[in-house]
Amino acid sequence: MSDVQKKLPLEGLRVVELGHYIAAPFATRLLADLGAEVIKVEPPEGDPVRGWGSVKDGHPVWFSVHGRNKLSVTLDLKSEDGKAKLRALCERADALVENFRPGYLERLGLGPTALHAINPNLIIARVSGYGQDGPYRDKPAFGAIGEAMGGLRHLTANPGQTDYPPPRCGVSISDDLAGMYAAMALVSACWGVKAGNHAGRVIDVDLVTSVFSLMEGMLPEYGLFGSVRQPQGAAIKTAAPTNTYPCADGKWLCIAGNSDLIFRRLMAAIGRPELATDPRMANNNLRCANVEELDQAIADWTRTRTAKEAEDVLEAAEVPCSRLYDMKDCAEDPHFQARDIVMEVQDPLIGPILHPAAPFRFDGVSARDMVRWTGPEAGAHNDHVFKELLGKTS
């Protein structure tokens, strides 16, 4: 393999981040993992996300990941000097990502019209709660509300359950999805500039539409038939047995046992071979009609074992399953370790620290090579960027 294959794909792409909290910084984290030169512009006191979560020696540990592979500079965008420096950065950049409230950049005099006057090829990706127009544009945006309004929270529930509310996904899913779409659209538009399809332009990504994009066939089914998808809990209505079962240690085991061959192996493994040959269970449709009896039989067996014990028995029987991994399970799993999905890196501020791999790999570049450096302190690259980069004629 030639040396050229060791380069990351986005080397040479310069992206300015005017981000805070999750959505825009996650977009640029992914672009930085892909090799882009990301210049994160923070207020003098730093991105407020630095105040979230645990701290080691005064340094926020999430930011080691969330800010990795980025350059950090600090600017006061309300000052003339800050605005001038931001304009100079945008003049030399391929793209900008921001997640202020709609209209805020314009009020600073740094909206798309002003920035395109400086750099006509600049791609400007804007992330907001509800989008850059429409009646909800100016409402305050919260990730939980994007999850609710986009249709996801209605589905993340056990049917008929009234004593607990439907739980959140457990992560900032709407911010994450919007950040991913912003990154994807930004790189696409940068490709479009190189291909001569267009000059600089403006991208509009919002949390609600990002969540709503995952609703599969539910919208056309509602429109054509009036059917409204209801929550299905841990089961899949059209596949049986496929569910999540309680174990002796209070943990849960997810089992996908609905193909005919796997079903027979599963029944043998739990000591119920008579169900494997029961004509009432002969195919998936019949099993769906008798799913309660099957789920009961499987749960009676899982309740007598820890999740790991049950998983080991079913693994040996080649029945697809997984206990619900917590962070310890992930960190200790041999596959996660063999593929460096979990890896120890050196953070100069924090010391040895576990990082997750980038979610994409390229031949010729290892997962470890893709973590070039850990999240820096706010303003760590002021000298490098303002003196060296802006000091040069572009």
Place this chain on the structure above:
Amino acid sequence: MSDVQKKLPLEGLRVVELGHYIAAPFATRLLADLGAEVIKVEPPEGDPVRGWGSVKDGHPVWFSVHGRNKLSVTLDLKSEDGKAKLRALCERADALVENFRPGYLERLGLGPTALHAINPNLIIARVSGYGQDGPYRDKPAFGAIGEAMGGLRHLTANPGQTDYPPPRCGVSISDDLAGMYAAMALVSACWGVKAGNHAGRVIDVDLVTSVFSLMEGMLPEYGLFGSVRQPQGAAIKTAAPTNTYPCADGKWLCIAGNSDLIFRRLMAAIGRPELATDPRMANNNLRCANVEELDQAIADWTRTRTAKEAEDVLEAAEVPCSRLYDMKDCAEDPHFQARDIVMEVQDPLIGPILHPAAPFRFDGVSARDMVRWTGPEAGAHNDHVFKELLGKTS
């Protein structure tokens, strides 16, 4: 605005899809929305995902969305003719996306080495359950297991609840995330080819790592402190009051009322002004310590109103909230309609049908312009592609 701004960013990018079910076809759906020429290669009987969900006049309605903006051709990849046509397509393409089991393409003689011999600049994006290497590589992949092993299902739960299993997200989240990462990495590598960073290369995306990428600071916190994030249900431990509350019609209302100002407005709106001035509730930290009392007070109020009634009162008081939208709520919402997040399009096979907007917008192109055509029948473009495209010398 000049005409050039009306082009979609990926016009002129040709992508071959060897996909089935969700992950790879979702990746190419997004690329097609972005303007790429996607040639979906299906077996003669069609992608089995066409058999999922509701049907109108014999046509699967989800595929109208899932296959939109794509060309469909049918090939038997086990025949010499099929392989020859696939090679000819790859010779003329910029990229290929596939989600077969690892090793399958190689067994067909269509692995990366063979395809790069034909087209050295081809970007090959591979999506699988566990990745192209590592001890779990050959295990059967199921979306539910990616969700479990990546750490998400452990979190999507109400703490201490044992009578119901933690529910699924409700959508094929691990396939969706992997498809999004595959699309993002593919476009990045196409940019890298244009920038001269590298020639064709191979991208490896898997369901487990894709889910795991959303785990925020949980991995470094586990590594440094041994702390294992536990499910938090509908609440956020560090923000109060922020939760999801039961309403009189059996629906749920998500309220984000944890900032000091919003908290006071919320307490006034629910007729509990004395809590707004209670010194035990004076800031977020104090409110977190007294969260049960606050949640009780709010739920006592929401239980007396339908979700829509409660939402209207809180909206008027400028308290961020949203009922958990089901598909009817989404389809009828004025913001979804004003922004064409939901739009009626004409499907020549099905008739008028609702489509969701692409999750990214570009100035100069409307959401409606981005739906160029609806999902075609399997093989609908055989003549166009095999005669016109392959007939021409490349």
